[in-house]
Amino acid sequence: MTPKSLPERNVTQSVKAVLGIRELVFSGEVMPGERLSEITISERLGLSRTPVRAALARLEQEGILEMIPSGGYAVRSFSEADIGDAIELRGVLEGTAARLAAERGVVPSRLASLNGLMDELDRIVGKPAAEIDFPAYIARNQEFHEALKSLCGSDMIRREIDRVTSLPFSDPSAFLEVQAEIPQCQVSLIIAQSQHRAILNAIEMRQGGRAEALAREHARLARQNLDYVIENKKLIRKVPGLFLVTG
Structure with missing residues (x-):
């Protein structure tokens, strides 16, 4: 060797x-x-x-x-407050990444690629609820968040986002697997997608404060889905790691 x-x-x-x-x-x-x-x-x-x-x-x-x-x-076991804090922290870090990306600027070719990704997501969520391709949405959503944490060019911010999302229930795609069983799931996806576009637009327009606020608000959608899953115990096993919540 x-x-x-x-x-x-x-x-x-x-x-x-x-x-x-x-x-x-x-x-x-x-x-x-x-x-x-x-x-x-x-x-x-x-x-x-x-x-x-x-x-x-x-x-x-x-x-x-x-x-x-x-x-x-x-x-470890976790409380609901722990999970809420992890989601909130992800929003803070992604918000910082979005703000810095807006302030520092992103090359046009990268923005063009992400706008193409937005078009793909629009097509997915624009279908009737029963026809939504959830695996495709999850993959494209993950692609957007992977890009978001890297757009500002900070390895430190990227590492910290990776750290907080190492807990599966704080990952951007954590609750998407159960979306099909959540009432008005399509409405939630449409809201999430409109936020994706707004975040990207704010970065493109170099509006750092707006980009940060939008990214933080976007993370809070996951908290709403968390609350629904916790109330509907049968869904807990469908979210990886969520059974670690003990109260």
Whole structure:
């Protein structure tokens, strides 16, 4: 093994460990309060203990796990207020990203590409509710938010948005999977899409304050969907990680 390939292997194993443990937590295979054993996880994921140990520490920093007095880590539980705060924080960070993008400017070719994306989203949400292609909407919505966090050119802001959205219920697409079961779902999608266009327009017009306010308001749509899902318990299992809410 060459010196160059060794770090690449270590990075790959570390990423596998993080993704594997996240899946165990968010799929419900390990429950809130349950202790995570390095040995058991290593065996289950087919990885050595070193990347597993590093992944556990990273997920504790992200807030998914918590250290326990006897040593090691346990799966965290969350309150509804925790989730609301995470969504609000995403809105603050995306708002900052939108404002800086407007103030710093975005190259015309990038704006043209995003306006093309807006046209695709318009076509999706413009269909009758029963004909809306939700997988396509989720993919295009994710594409918009991925672009938004990078438009201002700040790696620091992008990393912080990635950190807060590492909790699946604070991700921009968190509640889209259950939209079809929410009354007036098409209305919600149309509102969200109008906000997408308004955010992009504000960035294009170099209106930083307006772009920031719109992005923050846009995130609050997720909070409305959260409230509906919490009230309708049968939907909780359809939102990854939401069963971690204990009150």
